[in-house]
Structure formats: structure tokens, C-alpha cells
Amino acid sequence: MEKVHILSAYPEILLPEHLENPGAERVFELMDEKPEVDEGYVTLVNAQIDENGNITGSATRKECHSGSKLLHPVVHLHILNEQRDALFLQKRALNKDIQPGKWDTAVGGHVDLGENIHIALRRETREELGLIDFTPQHIISYVFESEIERELVNTFTTTVNPDTTNFVIDENEISEGRFWPLHEIDSNLGKGVFTPNFEQ
Numbered sequence: 001m002e003k004v005h006i007l008s009a010y011p012e013i014l015l016p017e018h019l020e021n022p023g024a025e026r027v028f029e030l031m032d033e034k035p036e037v038d039e040g041y042v043t044l045v046n047a048q049i050d051e052n053g054n055i056t057g058s059a060t061r062k063e064c065h066s067g068s069k070l071l072h073p074v075v076h077l078h079i080l081n082e083q084r085d086a087l088f089l090q091k092r093a094l095n096k097d098i099q100p101g102k103w104d105t106a107v108g109g110h111v112d113l114g115e116n117i118h119i120a121l122r123r124e125t126r127e128e129l130g131l132i133d134f135t136p137q138h139i140i141s142y143v144f145e146s147e148i149e150r151e152l153v154n155t156f157t158t159t160v161n162p163d164t165t166n167f168v169i170d171e172n173e174i175s176e177g178r179f180w181p182l183h184e185i186d187s188n189l190g191k192g193v194f195t196p197n198f199e200q
Helices: 024-030 117-129 182-188
Strands: 041-047 053-060 071-081 086-092 103-105 107-110 137-145 150-160 174-181
Touching: 071 103, 071 117, 086 182, 103 107, 107 117, 117 150, 174 182
Parallel strands: 071 150
Antiparallel strands: 041 053, 071 086, 071 107, 086 103, 086 174, 137 150
């Protein structure tokens, strides 16, 4: 397993000038509204140690999860409460092909072919949690590798008020979700409760 920091990974896509702070309406005009399907194509990238990345082609999600180790970009969103002492986590549905039934980052998903990172993040957040009005901040990009896949993880964070935020969970993706106090997360690390990517 490796973790390579790639803070400037494919900059022409990661932080396009016209979408640094995209409004929801603008994003939804640009993004593909079709439901995500397992056979859909995702972008492939080549991440290099010099912190540059280049788009190399496309592949299906199934191909990316088959042990091929085709490097593909994904987005993750960590959602904190306003006090920043609790983190919203999702419990992956039992029908997921990777890490079913494990607690994981609030939002996570592939970057579809033709999308940029910000549009993918907005789409995945809306699809999984029904959340539209949020301000993401990019915190890190790194390579995560497991036995069956290799991902370039683009990680963002945002804060919300749990009392006024109405999450609409996609039951096909998530079995449940809740805010975890940070001390509760710490006490459950290494016990098989969370996905390896989240614990990393």
C-alpha cells in the first residue's frame, strides 16, 4: 500500500480557474444528470512522483476494480460539524463490491469521463446525501492502493450545521449515516469498523 502526495495532480482539471468556487446552478448545467452506472466510463490518469499527472484514457468502473490497478481519480468529502469535533460518516451498503458494511468518508465516488474534480464532487454529494449548498475546500490528493484497485484520491472538507442540514441518503449506496465524535472514531480505529482508505 502506498500513499503519494500529489498536491498539483493534473492542475488543468483539479482547479480550473472558472470553477474554483462554482455555484450549484452552474455546476448542474455542466454536469451529466444521468444516474451513475457500474458500466459507466471513468477517467484514467498517470500520477508521477514529480507531482504531475496526465489523463491517459478511460475505463469502466468494473475494469478499475478488477485488480488491473488502473489509476483513476476519485473524490472524497469530509463533512464536519461547525464545532469541528464530529465527522459525518456513511456506512457502505451491503451490496457494494468494495468494503460492504464498513463506515467510510461522508462522500466518495469516481470522476466520470469528461468531468472535472469539482463537478464530480458536487454530483457525488448530491447523489449520495442530497446536499447541494456547501463550500468545499481541497485539502490533499494522494494515491491509495489496495489489492484490487489504485485510486488518485482528491480529498475535500466542508462544515455544516447538523441541526439545519437535511441529508437525503441514497439507500442504494449507503445503509446509514451519522455524525461521529472524533474521540469515538479514534477509539474504533484498527478494529475493522472503517474502510482502509478512511483509516489511512
